[in-house]
Amino acid sequence: xxxxxxxxxxxxxxRCYMLAPEVFDTDDEGYAILRIDGAIPAELxxxxxxxxxxxxxxxxxxxxx
Amino acid sequence: xxxxxxxxxxxxxxxxxxxxxxxAAAAPEIWDQLRESCPVAHTDRYGGTWLPTxxxxxxxxxxxxxxxxSLGAVVSEWKPDIPPPMGYAPPITSDPPFHAIARxxxxxxxxxxxxxxxxxxxxxxxxxxxxxxxxxGASEVDAAEQYxxxxxxxxxxxxxxxxxxxxxxFRVWIHRILEQTSSQPVEWEDTLDYYLQHKIAxxxxxxxDDLISYLCQVEIEGVPLLDEHVRGTIALLIIAGIDTxxxxxxxxxWHLAQNPxxxxxxxxxxxxxxxxxxxxxRFYAPVTMARLVSEDTEIGGCPVAENDWVLLPFPAANRDPxxxxxADEFVIDRARNRHSAFGLxxxxxxxxxxxxxxxxxxxxxWMARFPDFELSDPDSVRWSTGQVRGPRxxxxxxxxxxxx
Numbered sequence: 216x217x218x219x220x221x222x223x224x225x226x227x228x229x230r231c232y233m234l235a236p237e238v239f240d241t242d243d244e245g246y247a248i249l250r251i252d253g254a255i256p257a258e259l260x261x262x263x264x265x266x267x268x269x270x271x272x273x274x275x276x277x278x279x280x
Numbered sequence: 281x282x283x284x285x286x287x288x289x290x291x292x293x294x295x296x297x298x299x300x301x302x303x304a305a306a307a308p309e310i311w312d313q314l315r316e317s318c319p320v321a322h323t324d325r326y327g328g329t330w331l332p333t334x335x336x337x338x339x340x341x342x343x344x345x346x347x348x349x350s351l352g353a354v355v356s357e358w359k360p361d362i363p364p365p366m367g368y369a370p371p372i373t374s375d376p377p378f379h380a381i382a383r384x385x386x387x388x389x390x391x392x393x394x395x396x397x398x399x400x401x402x403x404x405x406x407x408x409x410x411x412x413x414x415x416x417g418a419s420e421v422d423a424a425e426q427y428x429x430x431x432x433x434x435x436x437x438x439x440x441x442x443x444x445x446x447x448x449x450f451r452v453w454i455h456r457i458l459e460q461t462s463s464q465p466v467e468w469e470d471t472l473d474y475y476l477q478h479k480i481a482x483x484x485x486x487x488x489d490d491l492i493s494y495l496c497q498v499e500i501e502g503v504p505l506l507d508e509h510v511r512g513t514i515a516l517l518i519i520a521g522i523d524t525x526x527x528x529x530x531x532x533x534w535h536l537a538q539n540p541x542x543x544x545x546x547x548x549x550x551x552x553x554x555x556x557x558x559x560x561x562r563f564y565a566p567v568t569m570a571r572l573v574s575e576d577t578e579i580g581g582c583p584v585a586e587n588d589w590v591l592l593p594f595p596a597a598n599r600d601p602x603x604x605x606x607a608d609e610f611v612i613d614r615a616r617n618r619h620s621a622f623g624l625x626x627x628x629x630x631x632x633x634x635x636x637x638x639x640x641x642x643x644x645x646w647m648a649r650f651p652d653f654e655l656s657d658p659d660s661v662r663w664s665t666g667q668v669r670g671p672r673x674x675x676x677x678x679x680x681x682x683x684x
Contacts (some may be wrong), residue, residue, distance in 0.1 A: 226628040229392050233554065244384065245391035245633065268616040269558070271624060 220249045224274035231266035293318040304665040311596035320582040329589040333596040335603035337580040342624040348571035369516035395633040406645035424674035432525040441490035459666045525635045527670020529642045531564035562619035565595035568667040594620045652679040
């Protein structure tokens with residue numbers, strides 16, 4: 216599985232960063248930055264899913280590689 | 281403070297009034313009823329105002345800046361007389377493309393990492409207030425009056441380097457702007473604008489590293505901000521930064537006072553706390569925003585005309601069963617929670633990280649000190665009217681000893 220993050224949709228709610236800091240960082244203005252390139256390590260899959268499920272702007276999706 | 285008497289309401293579908301105490305007292309039930317009977321309600325009041333209550337409709341309006349302008353963010357008897365692109369309080373009253381410029385200059389101060397620096401201040405403030413309550417020895421306290429209302433105001437005062445003692449004045453002015461949607465003559469010397477005009481002029485002579493000083497120095501394409509811009513943005517930070525968070529903290533304590541299981545869970549299971557905070561924000565989202573229709577269009581199939589007001593009740597969207605499972609229940613460990621307490625689209629609350637931190641710290645500290653408490657007089661709880669909803673009177677009895 217990998218993370219699909221749509222920067223254009225992000226409004227800087229920071230929910231992903233709060234829930235899954237291993238997967239998302241934030242820039243100086245508070246917009247999300249995806250930290251993982253490629254497949255999500257198994258131990259972080261649950262957290263990545265949580266981040267996706269709580270994004271108010273539907274900017275994050277967990278998709279098959 | 282006496283509020284203007286509002287005419288009685290005929291029915292919520294065609295004659296609602298968000299400034300009426302009856303609306304304030306039962307807003308969640310009214311939204312749930314309207315979502316079933318008339319999902320886009322209307323009133324002739326305030327010159328014609330719409331109230332969508334479905335998540336999809338609220339979200340669609342919030343994301344559609346072509347047809348809905350933010351120039352009018354607070355519904356009143358008059359349409360705003362400050363011209364675009366700024367509006368009274370940039371960026372909340374600004375539309376694209378100016379909005380992005382006015383917003384971007386603020387973001388660095390409110391990112392999660394920047395807000396971390398203020399957590400200590402929030403914690404100390406909360407503890408000082410709790411010390412005062414504890415020292416007084418009283419078992420019955422007004423949690424709104426003695427606790428919740430002081431926390432956000434002190435922090436925003438520190439961020440702006442304004443005296444904390446001015447907090448009382450801020451609250452009076454905010455109340456006038458947000459709750460008294462009809463006119464009452466006031467002395468110019470007794471307004472937020474007058475106060476800020478003087479403080480900004482003083483600050484220009486004596487710059488520091490606070491937010492006012494920053495706004496006095498920042499430039500847009502080489503041009504310093506207009507005085508009205510600096511004043512409007514500071515007014516926004518004061519208005520939006522105080523009432524809203526105070527409301528969220530108060531509503532959360534109101535909930536905990538009545539739900540011993542949730543109190544116990546909060547104390548026994550710290551891992552649930554971040555989820556509980558988001559659920560407080562969903563279930564008791566304090567803020568309803570507003571827009572002005574800038575071009576004839578429709579909301580959920582309902583035609584709306586240029587210059588009509590539209591209220592955006594994010595708390596109503598948060599209770600839509602089409603968007604949330606068990607929408608009308610408070611689920612303390614809700615794992616899927618795309619709540620819209622901080623708005624949707626480009627106007628997402630700039631201070632959301634500050635508000636979330638203050639709410640978290642205020643509840644943590646209260647619960648660490650007083651894990652067992654209840655409403656001492658449920659009927660005397662009074663909810664604010666207008667577009668920010670929270671308990672303004674919150675009498676609670678603190679139970680000491682083994683219980684809890």
